[in-house]
Amino acid sequence: MTSYATPRFLDAGEAALTIEFGDSVDAQINARVLALDARLRHAAPQGLIETLPTYRALLVCYEPLILSRERLVEIVGAQLAEPPLPAAAAAQARWRLPCCYEAPCGEDFAEAAASLGLTPARFVELHAGADYRAYMYGFAPGWCYLGGLPTELALPRRATPRTPTPPGAVLIGGGLALVASNPMPTGWYVVGRTPERLFSPQREPPLFIAPGDLLRFEPVDIESFRALEARAAKGERLAVREGA
């Protein structure tokens, strides 16, 4: 793991700047990304279009005819010298998300448990016993990448993608965890499903788990899953927010 003492500024075309803080998936590196993201959004310099925090980098989309690269780098430097916004730390939420591992929800559960040499009970104990950190969204709406998967559950991704995931898929792959909303083909393993709608464009806010938030999965059986799914369909939010 390398965390850069000073971030690297890399052009992604003339209207986007990648600001890299390190070269790996690491909570401290990601926290630096999120702290700068919060500061830049707060400063909101004219010409800043949108920011996209990922594991170890912040993509800053800007209009260079309004905000020059030179000026943007200066602003970022000044923001990095400031302490993190107190609001950013307080905003970190802790969520409990229901997850059903049973058939037919955990479509690849048996396959994943067998590949890892774990009994189903041990698999659930490990997966639901871990504290996860939301690092970033990416790939598709509401696909939230999580760190904190126990090493016993590290399974390489499939060589070829599986069929589209069910809604609310809870996935593992490549040593990471993921909770997804929209169905997409993927090389990861669907080990469970959450009845929660992580992304709902009609609901305000459409997404509630923010990068930097912590979460745990709470096992539910298939009957509870169906009951919860019916409540979610009516617009209810199922995830429980614990104290910050």
Add this chain to the structure above:
Amino acid sequence: MSARLRILSAGPGVTLQDEGRRGFLRYGVTPAGPMDADSFLAATRAAGASAAIEVSLGGVEIAAEEGEIGLAVCGGNFDVRLDGRPLPGACALTLAPGARLALRAGPSGAWAYVAPLGRFDLPMILGSLATHTRSGLGGLEGRALAAGDALGVLEPRVGPGEPMALHAPWLGAASQEFRILFGPQQNHFANETLAKFLASPWRLSARSDRMAYRLEGPKLAHRSGHDIVSDGLAMGAIQIPGDGAPLVLMADRQPTGGYPKIAHVIGADLAALAQMRPGEELRFAAVSLEEAVAARRARARALAEGLRLEPITPELTSELLLERNLVGGVVGDFNLPE
């Protein structure tokens, strides 16, 4: 007052687009928006609209229902006909009930835009009408348009009584050479590989779509592995996946990706790149950040100049207009009202 546009036929990949969805990249939401922003802006500005039907090479046939609707058409040198009468590829017209506007692939170009003088009666999803079919967001039910679809248009206005040619000063000529800025991961490639990337002609693959333009040519080898820790993707990013064949990420790209990005096509050249067709050849030329910003400034100046409508003389067809570059026989230039 309202009217409807009825889709009589539509090839695959005809969608409704506005400038795109902003502010939700951080939640994995793709911006979508037009493939060719320059032609989109010509059509929508001429119509005083914010959204347009993006027409693919599959073409489209449209009729008006309930009342007359003004339309502005632009992009990709399409074959445009009003009840069989050929019109310039960029034009403004009024579609009366019973009349039929047809767009088909012309001699070149890949995307055309049809903007109504009015606004589509469709819900905004996350602040935008832009269709992203992969995630089922925006447009009409999150999907591509199909025969039989009806698009309500609120506050429709009529266009010119006689169709007129549309001239937008920012629309450049077709190009086969596109300027790039290296980075951010050019150090994942040996200098010889970077030189090969610039020296080779590339062919646009048939497996190209709104998400990415795939390029066929020599394989570009990575120095060590083809995985990076996933980060954000801007439009025009050129990813080199494991198979060594470049992918230029376009309007429907996923917001993040885990392949090294050798370079980015500069903003001023994205519209022309979008208009390339599968099978056509292209090359890349490296420029500096200053040159890329200067090109962006030149485009912004042209955008500020405004549009002109020009009468169409009877013998003018799309082909003739192309030869004359739309400027021959100008009678009365005027800016369209917003």
